[in-house]
Amino acid sequence: MSEIDPSLAARRVAVRNPRGRATKPTTPGERALAELKEQTEVGEVLLRSLTRAQLMLAVRIFAVFGFFLLGLPALFATHPRLADYRILGLPLPWLVLGLAVYPLLVLLALLYVRQAERNERDFIEFIERS
Amino acid sequence: MESPVVLAAVVASTIATILIGVYGMRVARTTSDFFVASRTVRPMWNASAISGEYLSAASFLGVAGLVMKYGVDMLWYPVGFAAGYLILLLLVAAPLRRFGAYTIPDFAEGRLDSLVVRRLATAFVLLIGWFYLLPQLKGAGVTLRAILGAPYWVGVIAVGALITANVFFGGMKGITFVQAFQYWLKVTAISLPAVVLLFHYHDDGAPRLTVHAPPTFRTETTVDVRVKARFEVDEPTAVRLRGVLDGTRYGGPDGETSPVTLAVGEHSVAPRTHITFPAGAAAPHTVGQEAASGHTWSRPFGPVSGERTHPLFFTYSLMLATFLGTMGLPHILVRFYTNPDGRAARQTTLIVLMLLGAFYIFPAVYGALGRLYAPDLYLTKATDTVVLALPGRVFSGFGGELLSGLVAAGAFAAFLSTASGLLISVAGALAQDVFKGQVKDFKRGAAVAGMVAIVLGLGVERFDINLLVGWAFAIAASSFCPLLVLGIWWRGLTAAGAGAGIAVGGGLASGAILITMLARPGPGWAEALLGQPAAWSVPIAFLTMVVVSRLTARRLPTEVGAKMVAMHAPEALGLGRNYRE
Numbered sequence: 092m093s094e095i096d097p098s099l100a101a102r103r104v105a106v107r108n109p110r111g112r113a114t115k116p117t118t119p120g121e122r123a124l125a126e127l128k129e130q131t132e133v134g135e136v137l138l139r140s141l142t143r144a145q146l147m148l149a150v151r152i153f154a155v156f157g158f159f160l161l162g163l164p165a166l167f168a169t170h171p172r173l174a175d176y177r178i179l180g181l182p183l184p185w186l187v188l189g190l191a192v193y194p195l196l197v198l199l200a201l202l203y204v205r206q207a208e209r210n211e212r213d214f215i216e217f218i219e220r221s
Numbered sequence: 222m223e224s225p226v227v228l229a230a231v232v233a234s235t236i237a238t239i240l241i242g243v244y245g246m247r248v249a250r251t252t253s254d255f256f257v258a259s260r261t262v263r264p265m266w267n268a269s270a271i272s273g274e275y276l277s278a279a280s281f282l283g284v285a286g287l288v289m290k291y292g293v294d295m296l297w298y299p300v301g302f303a304a305g306y307l308i309l310l311l312l313v314a315a316p317l318r319r320f321g322a323y324t325i326p327d328f329a330e331g332r333l334d335s336l337v338v339r340r341l342a343t344a345f346v347l348l349i350g351w352f353y354l355l356p357q358l359k360g361a362g363v364t365l366r367a368i369l370g371a372p373y374w375v376g377v378i379a380v381g382a383l384i385t386a387n388v389f390f391g392g393m394k395g396i397t398f399v400q401a402f403q404y405w406l407k408v409t410a411i412s413l414p415a416v417v418l419l420f421h422y423h424d425d426g427a428p429r430l431t432v433h434a435p436p437t438f439r440t441e442t443t444v445d446v447r448v449k450a451r452f453e454v455d456e457p458t459a460v461r462l463r464g465v466l467d468g469t470r471y472g473g474p475d476g477e478t479s480p481v482t483l484a485v486g487e488h489s490v491a492p493r494t495h496i497t498f499p500a501g502a503a504a505p506h507t508v509g510q511e512a513a514s515g516h517t518w519s520r521p522f523g524p525v526s527g528e529r530t531h532p533l534f535f536t537y538s539l540m541l542a543t544f545l546g547t548m549g550l551p552h553i554l555v556r557f558y559t560n561p562d563g564r565a566a567r568q569t570t571l572i573v574l575m576l577l578g579a580f581y582i583f584p585a586v587y588g589a590l591g592r593l594y595a596p597d598l599y600l601t602k603a604t605d606t607v608v609l610a611l612p613g614r615v616f617s618g619f620g621g622e623l624l625s626g627l628v629a630a631g632a633f634a635a636f637l638s639t640a641s642g643l644l645i646s647v648a649g650a651l652a653q654d655v656f657k658g659q660v661k662d663f664k665r666g667a668a669v670a671g672m673v674a675i676v677l678g679l680g681v682e683r684f685d686i687n688l689l690v691g692w693a694f695a696i697a698a699s700s701f702c703p704l705l706v707l708g709i710w711w712r713g714l715t716a717a718g719a720g721a722g723i724a725v726g727g728g729l730a731s732g733a734i735l736i737t738m739l740a741r742p743g744p745g746w747a748e749a750l751l752g753q754p755a756a757w758s759v760p761i762a763f764l765t766m767v768v769v770s771r772l773t774a775r776r777l778p779t780e781v782g783a784k785m786v787a788m789h790a791p792e793a794l795g796l797g798r799n800y801r802e
Contacts (some may be wrong), residue, residue, distance in 0.1 A: 128796055130782035138715060138782075142789050146710055156307060160300070164536045167521035174520040177708045182431060184521050188296035189585045193578030196307050207417035207567065211791040218794065 123218045141214045145207060152203045159195065163187065226619070227368055231633050234406060238399055238637055239387060264565050268572035270397045271556045273404030275302070275573075275640035276580060277353075278360025281407060281632050284581075286605035287596070287687055288588025291525045292518040293667065294536065295588075296686060299581040301493045301540050303574060310570040313548050315563035316709045316788035323558045324649060325551060325701055332708045334778045335716035338723070343654040345700045345727050346551040349693055350647035351674060353550070356679030356689040357640040364632050367606045370447070376597025377678045380633075384640045385671025388648060389664050401551040403638035408580050410631025414612045414624040415586040421615055422590060429520040430589055436504045436596035443497045446596040451489045452505040452600045458483045460502070464494025484781075487708030505595035518592070531749040533758065541690060542755035546694030549701030551650070552642035562792045587611055605686060608632065608674070644670050691753070692734045699758040700727030703766050709788055711770075712781050716772025726762020 117186035167173060167184060176183040181190075280302060285310065287295035290764045325346060358377045365376030387399070422428075428439075435455065446464070459720035462481045463472030467488055473481040478497060487508055490496070498504075513524040547553065560566040565586035591607035592596060595614045598604045609632060612624035644667060651666035652659075681689065700723045707714045707722075733754040743749045778784075790796045 105507060112445055124794060124796070125788065127786055127794070130780075130786070134786075135782055138786055138789060142710065142785065145789065152311055153308075156304070160304065160536075161540070164297075164521070164533060164540075168533050171520065171522075180427075182293075182519055184293045185296070185519070185585070188293060188300055192300050193303060193574075196303055197571070197574050197578055199309055200307055200574045201292055203307075204567050204571050207315070208564065211793075215793050 123221045127218070137218065141210065144210045144214075148203065148206050148210065152199050156196075156199055160192070224622045226622040227626045227629045229632040231368060234521070234630035234633050235637070237381065237402070237406075238634070239383075241444040241513075246569065256426060257321065264560070264572055266397065266401050267556060267559055267565075267569045268576060269401035269404045271400075271553065271569065271573050272576040272580070273400035273402070273407065273638045274552060274556065274642035275577070275639070276635060277690065278357050278364075278635050279687050280580070280584065280631070281411065281635035282358075282360055282364070282605055282608050283685075283687040283690070284584040285587035285591065285608045288585050289395040289591040289607050290604045291520055292513065292523045294523060294525045294532070296585060297536055297539055298543070298691070299584065301543025303577045303581055304540075304544050305575050305694075306570055306577065308544050309548040309553075310567060310574075313564045313705050313709060314557060317554070317705065318557050318560050319563045319790075320784070320788045320793070321558075323555065324646070324653070325549070325554055325668045326654060328651065328708065329704060329719065332778065332784060333714070333716040333719055335428050335720070337620070338716050338720045340654065341720055341723050342701070342704070343650050345696070345723060346650045346730065347647055348727075349697050350551050350643050350650070350670075351677060352696065353552075353690065353693040354640055354643045354647070354674040355678055355681045355684075356693075357636045357643070357685045359681050359684070359689070360675060361636045361640075362630070362678070362682065362685055363605060364609065364629070364636075367603075367609050368629055373682050374679055380636055380677055381671060381675035381678060384637060385643055385667060387637075388641055388644045388667045388671070400638050400642065402483070403629055403634045404576060406634045407631045407638075408484075408576070410606070410627045410634070411580060411583045413626055415583040417624060418590055418611065418615060418648075419586060425506035428593060430515050430592060432515040433512055434503075435506070435598065436515070436592050438500060438501050438502050438504060438596060439593065441497060442500075442597060443495055446490050446494045446496065447492055448601070449489070449492055450601050451487060451508050453487050453508045454483045454485055454503075454505045456503055457485060458502050458505075459499065461497040462494065464496075465491035466494065466496075469489075473519075477487060494621030498597075505600045508605065509601055514594070531746065534749050534752050536694075538753035538756035541759055542691060542695040542698050542753065545699075545702040545755070545759060546696075546698035548705055550693075551646035552639075555642075555646060555649070564792070584608070590615075629678045638802040640674075644674065647674075695734065695753065695755040695758070696727055698732045698755050699730035699762045702759065703762045707763070707766055707770075712785060713770050713774060713777070714766065715770045715773045715776055716778060717776065718766045718768075721769040722762045722766030725757050725765045729761060731797045733758065 123133075123137065127137055128134070173183050178186050234320040247429065280299065282294065284299050317328065320328065320331065326339045329342040330336060347404055358381055361380035362373040362376035364374055365371045365379065369375075375557055422758070459480065459482045461478035463476065463478045464470070466481065466483075467490075471481060472495075473479075478495070482503070488505070517523040525532050526537070557566050557569070561571055587608045591604070591611055595607060595610050598607055598610060603610070609625070612628060613621050615621070616624060647670040648663055648666035653663040656662035656665055676733050703722050703726060704719050708719065733751040737748075737752045742751055786796050
């Protein structure tokens with residue numbers, strides 16, 4: 092059983108070289124990568140473009156989610172007659188809160204995952220081309 | 222309920238849990254195995270484990286009980302429990318995994334280079350972890366009472382000791398397998414009886430639940446009152462009784478019963494009293510809480526409005542606590558570290574949402590049908606046990622016992638898994654920050670954390686399960702949510718800002734909850750604001766973090782830029798590095 096003190100191990104920083112080469116960046120793609128890695132101003136701008144895209148995506152998904160979920164209590168409070176509607180034999184509030192919410196959550200999550208991965212692929216492509 | 226089949230089912234689920242833990246233990250060999258399961262866990266396994274760990278006594282028993290008592294409003298609890306993972310996915314999952322932080326204190330220290338903030342975060346991990354352990358142990362106490370008739374403390378000590386031993390010997394590798402197994406056990410245990418119950422309801426002519434009348438006994442029902450109970454009757458009811466009612470003994474020594482008419486108003490009965498209600502009699506209800514007609518019960522802001530001064534505020538504040546609190550639960554975050562990379566962390570969260578959604582459509586079935594088939598639970602204030610009781614009420618004979626055994630095994634799985642996960646987090650925090658961080662320290666942490674939880678668990682019998690859970694979420698949302706969200710997305714966060722935000726937000730939320738627990742403020746805005754604080758404590762925490770960070774903007778942590786790259790750049794670029802490996 093290895094007895095490495097995890098708090099020491101925690102301070103150990105993995106030194107990794109992208110693509111296993113230690114030479115100076117030559118192609119444009121490697122230059123952009125180096126900018127990111129060295130945290131130059133250019134690198135920071137590059138990264139900001141990604142984080143901004145991801146954050147805006149999160150905000151958009153959240154807006155849809157918020158429109159439905161945060162709106163519901165207010166809607167039920169101001170329109171109590173909604174509880175009289177029945178679909179498939181279930182009163183509307185029960186149908187929405189007991190059943191329909193969950194596929195909506197999964198759908199939003201699925202949309203988010205797909206778009207977030209697309210943003211990252213675009214970013215990689217952009218770095219490699221620039 | 223006291224049937225050998227039910228007991229056998231609980232014992233079998235417990236033994237299976239221990240065996241899988243032991244099997245896992247043989248795989249766990251090194252320190253890193255113990256702490257992070259070597260980060261080799263696949264999304265499907267990991268998602269099952271997260272869901273298994275997450276579906277606690279509050280989800281398995283509490284939600285159905287609340288729905289039975291208060292109606293559709295209580296469905297916001299499971300919706301919030303699930304939606305918390307969407308927020309976690311949007312803001313936290315992938316970047317946090319890429320950062321390589323294993324726990325929230327690790328993240329705090331790595332991101333902000335501050336040991337002070339780390340210690341503060343550890344204090345809140347312990348607070349939230351122990352707070353969340355209490356309702357689990359309470360669930361264990363009341364379930365063992367319902368299954369075996371054992372006193373409350375037996376369940377708390379037995380389950381507390383069991384999980385402590387399991388964590389002590391198994392480490393986390395074992396727990397990952399155990400937790401994944403627990404999810405599938407729980408989802409089977411809740412869904413199969415629910416489907417059978419729905420078929421029965423259909424064959425029964427699908428009686429409407431939304432009628433303008435309080436719940437009634439559909440058939441002649443004998444209620445066996447085990448704990449001293451007080452209840453209220455709204456119309457004179459002729460019953461047969463054996464035992465003690467309002468201080469007078471009725472019935473004979475050989476089990477004979479006497480006819481009694483329960484007058485309108487309050488009554489109290491001694492333990493071991495049997496009351497037989499005729500078919501069609503209205504069910505008595507808890508003192509002070511009006512008997513909700515099916516019509517009110519089925520509508521938003523129904524019976525809950527009678528107890529809460531501002532039900533709309535309560536709903537929103539609860540939503541905020543559950544949406545934002547999930548990411549701050551100490552036992553959940555740890556599981557994200559066992560994903561191989563950021564992409565896997567996202568996949569895992571997506572699968573978790575599917576697994577939780579599949580589970581959460583069932584508790585409401587028990588809550589609604591309980592109103593129809595087990596209205597005596599209103600009288601005995603035992604609506605929390607409706608999931609356990611319902612199969613036995615509806616089906617007699619061996620089939621009923623089998624279904625009862627299945628739900629009992631599921632309930633047991635619920636506390637075992639959540640309590641184990643919490644215990645690991647608390648033990649890990651103690652091992653890393655209070656002791657020295659080696660395998661034996663983790664074991665020492667597990668023993669200490671388990672014993673503290675058992676002692677505290679013995680004292681919370683009078684508090685409602687879901688209320689305690691909701692409060693743990695509120696504290697997490699007011700302390701760790703701002704730390705994670707701002708730490709991941711905002712370069713300007715400073716150690717002073719983060720520390721101040723955690724202390725102010727978490728402190729205010731904890732204080733409000735303590736006041737509610739100890740002083741019980743009367744109806745009005747004070748009760749509403751203190752009883753469910755997230756709606757104001759979360760914004761205050763965010764605001765404090767931003768303002769104090771601005772004021773101390775000259776003391777930014779080192780390498781903020783590199784840390785942002787590590788959190789947000791895709792792994793394919795090869796730029797990532799674990800700040801806490």
